[in-house]
Amino acid sequence: MREAMRRLTLRPHHVGSPYDKDNAEWLRDQFKSYGWDASIEEFQVLFPVPTERVLEMVSPTKFTAKLQESALAQDPTSNQKSEALPSYNAYSADGDVTAPLVYVNYGVPDDYLELERRGISVKGAIVIVRYGGSWRGIKPKVAYEHGAVGCLIYSDPKDDGYSQGDVYPKGPYRPADGVQRGSVMDMPVYPGDPLTPGVGATKDAVRLDRKDAATVMKIPVLPISYGDAQPLLAAMTGRVAPESWRGSLPITYRLGPGVARVHLKLAFDWTLKPLYDVIAKLPGSQYPDEWVVRGNHHDGWVNGAEDPISGLVPELEEARALGALVKQGWKPKRTIVYAAWDGEEPALLGSTEWVETHAAELAKKAVMYINTDGNGRGFFGVGGSHSLERFIGDVQKDIIDPETNLTVWQRAQAQAVASGDKKARGEARDRKDLRIDALGSGSDFTPFLQHAGVPTLNGGFGGEDGGGIYHSIYDSFYWYTHFSDTSFVYGRALAQTIGTAVMRMADADLLPFEFGNLAETVQGYTAELKELHTTVSSRIAETNRQIDDGIFTATNDPRDPIAAPKSEPLAPALNFAPLDNADGSLTRAASRYEKAYVTAIAAGIDPKTIAAFNELVAKADQALLDDKGLPKRPWYKHLLYAPGLYTGYGVKTMPGAREAIEQKSWAEADVEIGRVANAVQREADLVNRASDILEKKPRVQP
């Protein structure tokens, strides 16, 4: 794994770079050498790269931002400037603007409410916003919605710089000129090629005009280092930023707008670039048309050792081991498909275009997609379809954690006990299964789960691997082998965990889906929605009352005035009954299924029953899709899991209903509660049909 990482990170390997293609070909050849049927599938996608980047302060003093990361003598790949992408945000608009600066904290909608109460508008301004608190693409989107003409995103040293520990190369944290590159495409609307929503970006695909692509950012956006940000922030005037908005630069953080004005000029090459997805297969011996798909991307923003190669080399190791087993005579019952995706960094391009291209086939064949991305040290974290919660938990019980010699499951359980409140601790101790997370976005699982309804898992080790090199030139082989999983023992543990999951899923007779945990989880989401509704309702009522009672006026400091918020209409009651009914159906169906499943396995089952059962159960997530998709973003079809429209990577469960309540769109909330209730009812029906199959078919003679 160490040598594979060294090879794959030797040169920058972003989309369109020579080494990106070189890596893809090498990966294909590695799969082939392990005995897999491997090939490269190509797409053509819109991927802008910068042709001009200028950032300068024009008043009160002149300052030209460096926009460069220094090469370090210790790190041999840090000087490859001619091949590397400079620091930029992909899918920023072209632009040339000069305007005053306004500091907007994390740049989420609530931050603008705070500014508004202080009489501060970003209309016509360039916002400066810190990384963190939301996915980066949300920041310029919300800034644009509030009238800003440009956006600078900087890394505060409080979050991943000197406040956290020694900076690179002495330690793992972000040095003064380290920059976080990254996409600012509006992926919560749809990921993948902006010009081909919903369809594969093949050579001959029908493409939108760029100006009609909804996901391309409308204003220029540039990421900068704290070295470049400090002079700008220090020059700002205006009111002092609220306590929780302050980072750890040695300055007074101020809101502006004031004397500090900057000139931001960005231009991009908007030509199409090629994508090289590597797809490798081991054919199934009994159920060749049932696919277990596993993937990790191979493209990086620069040398990308941690992100993504630390997750890709375990995948290769699994492929090598499975290949070796095949040579020893093992025949997986189902077809195993291993993918190394290109273009994850800009917009989940490789996975999305592949899923869109093969949508019909996946709907029929895919029984699971399992994803990894960068891997670190510590605890196994996993998210995905809750019908697979028990399955992936059982896998973790058979893998040894390299630092403690406990099982990976035991260590994750200990972590849940150590970090949980009383309720979470009790559950971690007494619940049969550890909870898995719901998935938002941020890696290649999104098109599988949220667009195609493939039962999905995403996992990796972390929690002991702090650093500040994310999406910078310093995410290198030198960094990873000095500060992260330096001896690749967690790389091995990841290969063991995911490889075991793939093998079990590929060889199971009855697919190992379980619905009791899903039903309980769905009930939990329902309870959360009700609580959210209560919270939002009470907050509106309380705020209105305080406005009426003059509380804001009475507590206002005339030297630091903060206006009262606006009154809002009271929240109506919502009809949760359909959802409660559907939850009940699913709970009863899951309980019946559990009994039928255990009984059937004990008794033995005939092949036709198995085939009918598996065909049905693999559609467990498809039953939760709605072809109309989510409000304002039809590409996202899963009614249980989606990234937040205003949080980005962060998950929203029951997203249609939850976001309608958050946005106080009460009529929409009632509609969406009904839609998710229908989805849960469809799931209950599917689970009951699965029980029908298990209960009614005659037993095979032993």
Add this chain to the structure above:
Amino acid sequence: MREAMRRLTLRPHHVGSPYDKDNAEWLRDQFKSYGWDASIEEFQVLFPVPTERVLEMVSPTKFTAKLQESALAQDPTSNQKSEALPSYNAYSADGDVTAPLVYVNYGVPDDYLELERRGISVKGAIVIVRYGGSWRGIKPKVAYEHGAVGCLIYSDPKDDGYSQGDVYPKGPYRPADGVQRGSVMDMPVYPGDPLTPGVGATKDAVRLDRKDAATVMKIPVLPISYGDAQPLLAAMTGRVAPESWRGSLPITYRLGPGVARVHLKLAFDWTLKPLYDVIAKLPGSQYPDEWVVRGNHHDGWVNGAEDPISGLVPELEEARALGALVKQGWKPKRTIVYAAWDGEEPALLGSTEWVETHAAELAKKAVMYINTDGNGRGFFGVGGSHSLERFIGDVQKDIIDPETNLTVWQRAQAQAVASGDKKARGEARDRKDLRIDALGSGSDFTPFLQHAGVPTLNGGFGGEDGGGIYHSIYDSFYWYTHFSDTSFVYGRALAQTIGTAVMRMADADLLPFEFGNLAETVQGYTAELKELHTTVSSRIAETNRQIDDGIFTATNDPRDPIAAPKSEPLAPALNFAPLDNADGSLTRAASRYEKAYVTAIAAGIDPKTIAAFNELVAKADQALLDDKGLPKRPWYKHLLYAPGLYTGYGVKTMPGAREAIEQKSWAEADVEIGRVANAVQREADLVNRASDILEKKPRVQP
């Protein structure tokens, strides 16, 4: 008030300085000019001033701390170096030590537990600790208890420097070389002259030998600026400090011990210094032997405009106004005693020695002590004896807030609504009275309330007056008149509030004590004790369980190891029954009293009844004293209110029982619950006797 402040802050006026005496004489003469009988009462106290201060880093590089605050052209009193006390901590030990640095966060006991789990000891080290999180005197005390040989206390810019806003003189916050002076005497054991505990430090008092004075610090302690602290902290090696320990200097905060070693040398002049308390009286016309006492200190660490002169000039203004009323014919029924205390800053010296000297007289005569100290802008905050909660609330209802034209009470209520949780909001809206705080320590009310049992109040305006000049040379007339209550409208409001309270208390026929709120408050403290006991018990049980289950081992990061805490014996159940019974008695007594009081007033009361009633009720806090005092600190005799032995200024209510539970001294907790129950029962008995007096005496004919 502006001119009085200018006069009083013209030169440094600390204990023993020429201008301290000059101010005292001027104050006496002012009182006299208003028609008061005024004089100076003198004491002789141990007050050390530095003769040598050296702080230098000896490795890894040489650095000599400046230990000086720069004069500023804008601030005319900032250059009086020859008269001013340099930056130091009073009652530090002499010392000459060279040792490695260890960073201990706020230096409270829990911080040492965190260090211990990381294998770090301060034995033989010099600790560097930041201001905040506890009273400063706790920091070297706890450091000494853990084996440190020296202590540096610095002001982090996160707390009152550039993170908060512009630094002085551009803004009100602490500049890089501003230093917070202050006492580190162990005042939670006893305040006042260390050599004369419990008795007045008169010329001929019997004095302890200094080495036997329990409250003098045992190791050298020095406060430093963040300008001087930064090179030391930046040079430290060792593990990175936990997230919540980090300030906002542009460095990685580390724990040490490591390469950074410092040399700290301090020597003091330990001679006795004179104290000049100014005592002014207006004789009572009807009840001359009932005293309403009001005070504010006059000494400052340097020029002391905010602390204490901003509270003293309203007191003078009250005295002027009361004097004018007397000239117009008003005769207060009770004697009014106005005091300007000396030596508050080092150790509440002036008030404590005066109270100790006049203890017997105060026990007989004092019906109330009302204290102020520095005053700012914003909301009226008040604490004290809960039997005076309604009284002081009613006063606030008749004073106009200068910024909002609401009453001071309404504005405080609005603040309670705005900042409270749901329960606190409901109470602020619906409870008849606003709650007042319980008093810990930090100003001259302590000897009155906690040693002598005089019913006490302490109040002032604040909440809109941030700054970073506390106890530095920059607490000046220039600072105060540019950044705080610049037009003295809150000075006027304070004079109106306290002056009104004094007049009402002086002229009331029946003393306006009310016990329903006290009873309810005492029940609240009892509930808190029970909850604290439950919390501590569960935490011990949970931690032991996690130790037994190997949770700490399982979640340990081998590259950043944190040892498990030690197992502790489980907490036994405690006997709260005596306290519940006493609380019930007090509640019933208060309810009976309320009825008797209203009935008596409506009916009219004869002078003998009034005299008997008042004599009894003025002892309401004396009933709550226990002559044996609190565990380990017999000087503190009040069983409801005390400063915390390990928090300093912060109050501990029902301190004996509360601290025993916190310290897990279970046998002591049971004893202390019994003692406070007895005190509450004595209070109930007193309140019942007061009702007896009101109910049984014959009515006066109208």
